[in-house]
Amino acid sequence: MAFSNENTAPYHLHSILTCVRESGKGRYDEGWVKALEAEWDSVEFTKRHAEVVNLLLLTIQQLQALPERSRDRFMRYVPAWWSAIIQPKVNWADNGRPAVNVVGQDILDHLESAAEIIAGSLVGSDAVPRSGDLxxxxxxxxxxxxxxxxxxxxxxxxxxxxxxxxxxxxxxxxxxxxxxxxxxxxxxxxxxxxxxxxxxxxxxxxxxxxxxxxxxxxxxxxxxxxxxxxxxxxxxxxxxxxxxxxxxxxxxxxxxxxxx
Missing domain, CATH: 1.20.1440 (de novo design (two linked rop proteins))
Structure with missing residues (x-):
């Protein structure tokens, strides 16, 4: 994994949400199961979804470290990213809600842009590790x-x-x-x-x-x-x-x- 925005938290949050959206599944829960590769209602699924929330928290913390103008611009989208992950007002098992509706493309685009600016601004820190050898x-x-x-x-x-x-x-x-x-x-x-x-x-x-x-x-x-x-x-x-x-x-x- 070479140095790029691919090592950042928002990049991987973007990848996971994109996988849910493009899963082709007819329900939110099925889309998440495919994206996280874990059985629904299992401890492993819960652990993996909790890590997705951690990716959002890490993204918020890193946005707070950006210059004021950039920080304020991206922080406006934090509630939408949170809503995409949690969907607090939606029944995930509703057959009338296909996974493609979990998040809009524009919201994903802003998340990917956040990955790029974090990668450029916080390089060399643990926000943007430069190595892929773990x-x-x-x-x-x-x-x-x-x-x-x-x-x-x-x-x-x-x-x-x-x-x-x-x-x-x-x-x-x-x-x-x-x-x-x-x-x-x-x-x-x-x-x-x-x-x-x-x-x-x-x-x-x-x-x-x-x-x-x-x-x-x-x-x-x-x-x-x-x-x-x-x-x-x-x-x-x-x-x-x-x-x-x-x-x-x-x-x-x-x-x-x-x-x-």
């Missing part, structure tokens, strides 16, 4: 899951551990479905995991030195691969380990922020 992030998340499962109960609260594992598993799930939800959702959720790991790590007063060391190395490694994904630059394997130049630079920045 293998390193997936591997880092899986390594973290394995590491967390090894940590003794005396070192970390069980509920915190389970929460972190669930967040990491969600990142892996998003990577597995990146063609549907896009790289921006992966980048955003990975950033959230990084923050959670930092918070939990700071509260682990009973952690053994080896555990604390592995935690710090793993945290810096995850930051390294996420930065590489957002910036579209390769990351050598040795840069992820202890002593790698990139990790040293990240550690220096972190220390400066903390005033150490």
């Amino acid at each position: 293998n390193e992030i997936s591997q880092q998340c899986q390594d973290w899951i394995a590491f967390l499962q090894e940590i003794e109960a005396s070192e970390i609260d069980g509920s915190l551990k389970d929460q972190l594992i669930a967040q990491l598993e969600h990142v892996v799930w998003l990577i597995e479905h990146v063609d549907l939800f896009g790289g921006a959702r992966v980048a955003g959720e990975a950033s959230r995991v990084i923050g959670s790991l930092a918070q939990v790590g700071a509260t682990m007063s009973n952690a053994q030195p080896e555990t604390a060391g592995r935690w710090k190395r793993g945290w810096l490694g995850l930051i390294a691969v996420c930065l590489a994904f957002n910036a579209g630059v390769p990351v050598l394997q040795e840069s992820i380990g202890v002593g790698g130049d990139l990790v040293k630079e990240i550690a220096s920045v972190v220390q400066d922020v903390q005033g150490e």
Whole structure:
């Protein structure tokens, strides 16, 4: 997935709504089932549709970062995009409402334009990741899951551990479905995991030195691969380990922020 508006949240929201509209189905629910490739009234369908709502929320947040004139122009269409996703006044199983009516082409066109302006204005951030290689992030998340499962109960609260594992598993799930939800959702959720790991790590007063060391190395490694994904630059394997130049630079920045 090369750098373009194809890595943005509004692009993938546009793609999903277009798929519903062009599904050829006679009802809204059937169109959504085809677009999300999940059985209606299932947990998986609910999870995938919730991610569509997340794409809209991410789009709104990114629009708020645009210059005032552009922001105001696109924010006018947010209620229409929300209505297309939720359809609060419509029975999705109504045979008299074919999926083609779920959203108008003009509303879709404005959504695609939003993807283009976000791609041009926020390039290099997690709103517009410049790389399409998610293998390193997936591997880092899986390594973290394995590491967390090894940590003794005396070192970390069980509920915190389970929460972190669930967040990491969600990142892996998003990577597995990146063609549907896009790289921006992966980048955003990975950033959230990084923050959670930092918070939990700071509260682990009973952690053994080896555990604390592995935690710090793993945290810096995850930051390294996420930065590489957002910036579209390769990351050598040795840069992820202890002593790698990139990790040293990240550690220096972190220390400066903390005033150490």
